[in-house]
Amino acid sequence: MTQRWDVAVDPRMCVRTGLCVASLPSAFERDEQGQGRARTESSATSEEVLEIAESCPVEAISIVDTESGKPVFPPE
Ligand code: SF4
Incomplete structure (x- = not known):
């Protein structure tokens, strides 16, 4: 099964x-x-998305593994 991530920005x-x-x-x-x-809550895993989350200056972007519910970023 393809691994998916839930990506969200904390407003x-x-x-x-x-x-x-940009x-x-x-x-x-x-x-x-x-x-x-x-743009979409759920996406295929992507190094680019992870890099963007890491580069957000206030860590507003969170990524959670859809299946396990475990945080990908920020890490636990
Ligand atoms: S990089 Fe972070 S602070 Fe900047 S617009 Fe995106 S979510 Fe907001």
Whole structure:
């Protein structure tokens, strides 16, 4: 079975740098308030998405393994 991730941006933490959207527009977009958000909640695992989550300056992007429910980023 293909491994999948649940990707989410915490709107309370996002400071609207636009970095995630500019770096990977296929996975992230801005909402009506200009905050970053994942285009789809569930996605195939992706090194690019992980790199973007790691580069968010406020760690607003979280990734959870869909099947196990374990956090991928930030790590436990
Ligand atoms: S990189 Fe982080 S702070 Fe910047 S828009 Fe994306 S989620 Fe928000």
